[in-house]
Amino acid sequence: MSVAPPTPEDQVLFLRNIQRLLGEGQFTASYKFALLHAIADLCVIKGDDTGGSLDLDVKDIAEKFIELYWQQCRPFQSGSQSTGIILQQNTGRQAAVISTVIKAQDDFGSSLFKFKQTAPDLWRSLKGTVKRVVNEMPLWKLQTVGSERLDFLYDNLDTTTKTITLKPGVAFCFRAFYGLMRDLIQGAWVRFVQRLNANNLGNLTDLGTFMFDQERSSLEAYKHILIDVQDRQCFYCHQELRTNLEVDHFVPWSRYPTDLGHNFVLAHPRCNNSKSDYLAAEQHLESWSERNRVRSVELDQRLIDAGLPSDSLASIRITEWAYEQVEKSKGQVWLQQAVFQHLGPKWRELLVA
Numbered sequence: 260m261s262v263a264p265p266t267p268e269d270q271v272l273f274l275r276n277i278q279r280l281l282g283e284g285q286f287t288a289s290y291k292f293a294l295l296h297a298i299a300d301l302c303v304i305k306g307d308d309t310g311g312s313l314d315l316d317v318k319d320i321a322e323k324f325i326e327l328y329w330q331q332c333r334p335f336q337s338g339s340q341s342t343g344i345i346l347q348q349n350t351g352r353q354a355a356v357i358s359t360v361i362k363a364q365d366d367f368g369s370s371l372f373k374f375k376q377t378a379p380d381l382w383r384s385l386k387g388t389v390k391r392v393v394n395e396m397p398l399w400k401l402q403t404v405g406s407e408r409l410d411f412l413y414d415n416l417d418t419t420t421k422t423i424t425l426k427p428g429v430a431f432c433f434r435a436f437y438g439l440m441r442d443l444i445q446g447a448w449v450r451f452v453q454r455l456n457a458n459n460l461g462n463l464t465d466l467g468t469f470m471f472d473q474e475r476s477s478l479e480a481y482k483h484i485l486i487d488v489q490d491r492q493c494f495y496c497h498q499e500l501r502t503n504l505e506v507d508h509f510v511p512w513s514r515y516p517t518d519l520g521h522n523f524v525l526a527h528p529r530c531n532n533s534k535s536d537y538l539a540a541e542q543h544l545e546s547w548s549e550r551n552r553v554r555s556v557e558l559d560q561r562l563i564d565a566g567l568p569s570d571s572l573a574s575i576r577i578t579e580w581a582y583e584q585v586e587k588s589k590g591q592v593w594l595q596q597a598v599f600q601h602l603g604p605k606w607r608e609l610l611v612a
C-alpha cells in the first residue's frame with residue numbers, strides 16, 4: 260500500500276498535538292519527555308520520509324530512555340554548592356528509572372558505552388527493567404490530556420506490548436521537525452526539573468547543558484585512527500595534515516548528536532571552522548561514503564580495538580536523514596571556505612551502504 264506524506268495541514272495539526280501533550284498532559288515524572296525524545300530519535304534512525312507507519316520496538320525505546328537519563332543521573336554541581344545533587348525527576352519518590360540507572364553507575368562507573376561492553380548481561384537486564392517501566396507508565400499514559408485521549412502518535416496496546424506502531428505521517432513529522440522537537444521537548448523537560456528541584460538549585464544557567472550534552476567521546480582517540488584512514492590528508496581540502504588538525508562531526512552535532520565512529524573526519528582547523536554547522540557538499544558526501552566503504556574493514560577494526568562506539572548503518576541512516584531535510588528545506592551545503600551551494604538532485608546516489 261502506498262502512502263502519501265502528510266499534508267501541510269496534517270503537519271500543523273501534529274505540531275499542535277505535540278504542544279498539547281507537552282502543555283496539558285499531567286505528569287508526576289519526567290518520563291513523558293524522555294518518551295517523546297526517544298521516539299523522535301528513533302524516527303531519525305529507523306524511519307523514512309514516505310509518510311508510512313513505523314513499528315518501534317519498546318526495547319529500543321527503553322535503550323534510548325537509558326541513554327537520556329544516564330547523563331542526568333550524575334550528581335549535578337550548581338555554582339554555589341560544594342557537593343553535587345541528584346536531580347529529582349518525580350514529584351514523589353525518585354523515579355524508578357533514575358534509581359535503577361544510578362545503581363548501575365555506582366557499580367560500573369560513568370561511561371554507558373563501557374558498561375554496555377563490559378557487562379552485557381547486566382545491560383540486557385537493565386534494558387528489561389526499564390522496558391517494563393516504559394510499558395506500564397509513559398507509553399500507556401503519554402497521550403492522555405486532561406480527561407481526554409489524544410491518540411495521534413500510536414494506538415495504545417496492553418502494558419506488555421513489545422512494539423508500538425506509529426501512525427502514518429508521525430515518523431515523517433518527527434523527522435521533518437526533529438530540531439524543533441528536540442528543543443521543545445528539552446526545554447519543557449528542563450523547566451519541569453527546575454520546578455521539582457527549586458530548593459536545591461542555586462545557579463541554574465547550566466542545567467540544560469548538564470542534562471543534554473551527551474557523553475561525548477574524547478575526540479583525541481579518533482585522531483590516530485583517522486590520520487591513517489585518510490592518508491594524512493584533510494578530509495575537505497585534501498592538503499596534507501601536519502600537526503594542526505581537528506576531528507569534525509561530518510553530520511554536525513547540532514543537527515543530530517551522535518558519537519558513532521563513522522561520522523568523524525579529520526580536517527584542518529580552518530576547513531572545520533568554515534564548515535561550521537553546515538552539511539558538506541555532494542563531493543564531500545561522496546568521499547565520506549567512499550572512505551567508509553573502501554576502508555571499512557580497517558576502520559571498523561580500529562574503532563573496535565580502541566573501544567569506540569560505531570555503527571556504520573546507523574551513521575548512514577542519520578546522514579541520509581540530515582541531507583533529506585536540507586533537500587526539503589531547499590537549504591545550502593558547504594563546499595569550501597565561504598562557498599556554499601544548493602544541494603543537487605543526485606546526492607542519494609552517492610550514499611551507498
Ligand SMILES: [Zn+2]
Pocket residue numbers: 493494495496497498526527530
Ligand atoms: Zn583542509
